[in-house]
Amino acid sequence: MKVAVLGFGTVGVGVYEMLGKANGLEQGPVLVRPGKKDAPFKVTSIEEIVNDPTVGAVAEVMGGVEPAYSYAAAALQAGKHFVTSNKALVAAKGPELDAIAREKGVAFLFSAACGGGVPFLHNLALARESDSIRSLGGILNGTTNYMLDAMQRLHLDYGDVLKDAQRLGYAEADPTADVSGLDALRKIMLACAVAYGVLPTDGLLHEGIESVTAADVAHFQSRGYTCRLIASGGKSDDGVYAYVEPVLLRDGAAECSVLQNFNMARYEGACAGSIVLIGQGAGRWPTASAVLRDLSGILRGEREMFPAALRRGEVDNSAARHSYYVRLPAELAGELPAASAELDGDVCRMITEPMAVSQMHFAAAELRGRGAEVFFAAVRE
Amino acid sequence: MKVAVLGFGTVGVGVYEMLGKANGLEQGPVLVRPGKKDAPFKVTSIEEIVNDPTVGAVAEVMGGVEPAYSYAAAALQAGKHFVTSNKALVAAKGPELDAIAREKGVAFLFSAACGGGVPFLHNLALARESDSIRSLGGILNGTTNYMLDAMQRLHLDYGDVLKDAQRLGYAEADPTADVSGLDALRKIMLACAVAYGVLPTDGLLHEGIESVTAADVAHFQSRGYTCRLIASGGKSDDGVYAYVEPVLLRDGAAECSVLQNFNMARYEGACAGSIVLIGQGAGRWPTASAVLRDLSGILRGEREMFPAALRRGEVDNSAARHSYYVRLPAELAGELPAASAELDGDVCRMITEPMAVSQMHFAAAELRGRGAEVFFAAVRE
16 A cells, blocks of 8 residues: 655654655655755645555644645545644644544544554453443653653753753644643543544643753652643543543552553553553654554454544533642642642642642633742542 | 353453443354353354354454364354453463464454553554564563562562462462463563564473562562563564563663563654553453454454465574572572672672573572572663
8 A cells, every 4th residue: 555644854754755765655645845856756736645545544643733624524534544743733723624534434644643652552442342432541642751850860851851951853843732731631532532423622630841950850759749630531420531630649559560651551451450651651662653553453354443423622620639749839739739848948738638630720710810930739548 | 243252250350341331233142152152142062153153253262272273263163353451371372273264364353462451562563553563572471470579578479479470360270381481481482473473382481480589579679670571572683582581670660660470562663762551461351352452353354464475483582681580599690690689698609691592591590409498680780
């Protein structure tokens, strides 16, 4: 099967090279921007791909919702299988693309959009057919895991680890999507859609690591905790729950052995029990390998990652409750239900009574609206 | 698709129940022994299943090579998909069954035979199509992991943890296959066959945990090591390497967080990097969930787990070398190349110079032939 590639950046180069060696797959044309055409296999117009009858599948690794969506829709309408690593595209337009793919009887797969090289969505899609998925989530952003790990093991400041991550290519020049938790949130949205047939939209909560300090990390560490940015999802009565927040884990928990920019995805099946998958969450070769696995899956007959009748739905996070570690200005300590608290100069570090996730996220937003510096993380005993 | 089940023991009951709830699958007849027929859905002759045109697939969970092989061959010849959890069957007769399945255009899948609920072989089969699998292995036997974990965390003797494991249903009345490493060896044979198209036969090495003592475990633990029974496999120049032996891992290694009867399978892809999968390796529901995942895979178009042109081949373990921890009678300490050694009464505990795996396994066999009590474990720094 000849595969066209949309985009020839870090991942696109990897996909193109892997296509040259994979069983049953073949390098097709590569779409680049007009000024970037410097080789015969490159084309500059999507029509050259969509109208090429020798192209059986299209792999999109450009990123962004447009023009990726228009290209994807055109490829599927033309009866070509479509595979993507683009989580923004699938989170925004997954239901529309899935509908076209089903109508045309072609594949729409996107393993690489969640977990990079970790084969999470593929396994989730298979497991949900016979097992009831009770919950899912994990460490789904490698950039922030690299940063938290370096802060803890090398005792570095947030600003320094961010610069290191950018220098190593783990963080973008604008790191907002990673460090705010938005990237992990998009991934847990996709996982919920695959597992439950509900693509969550409104009501999502995400807290990142932008406000963590070296002093916070030293504080956790001295008490036997490791901080990780964790995405959590599952089935609630009326729909799904899905949120992202920093979590403090007891040393020895499996998440603590996930170092550097690795990802760890997990699901809990009623029958299978807890299934954990660990691997590189980003980078040229891990992400390209996930795109290639989807393409090999198409050759083996795989067509759908989303279940039939996928719908968009509101998130219901009301049942999720945790105790939180919160660092906030000492004069605001009375605003939260503290179970224990200690003063450290003009800041207070507290452990709260168990609180609804939404209550904690809203309280932090409100305090920040008043100019306060706040960091919080759920405590998992 | 209606699925017949061969065997109605621990796993068979689980498979039958899950079939009642899975998408696109349906409960078919269950084969039991003549004296065990106590319900209308049970049959006592394989012909009733093979000749039933409404049965689309057969799931075998009886164990043992015969009559499982005759039943499997008959089902495949009759054009029915065949799924099994039976590692002894696939290790002994995998190539023959694969050939019949390919000739008839039906599926032959056996995820549940390696890793229980952990989706190892399925992912390996997909990954090898586009990536080069450098090595594979892990903790593939839950019984011995439960025992080693209990010895380390609860400071129990080997005999006591074995009794506990039997009481909990983790170990058989005759635990030899588990504690000798043979069960893990069969699983790494299957993984090598899936990844490399070579089912290793002669030249396999396996050391179990039968000779470990509470004193050994206390010794490792005081030096910051955790012992796990690890299966190792990979590609060598002329074929594959595959062996099973206890390994001492530095505390903090990912294997150390694999507790109780969990399994941890991993592979290293040239592009994907290290992919680790953790879950329950045995038990009714985890194993049944793996059988059901294979059946759902058939509905999605999956047919083969082994690559085409599977062959049997000799193992070449000559390139693998490690330092070993060895405990042996003090008077025999001179028989091995010690890097360091300490006397503890009439036993010697040594760390050897790096040695070929085969040299260590053969030396231990030779010393035991002379009546010596010997325990050894590779040291991974």
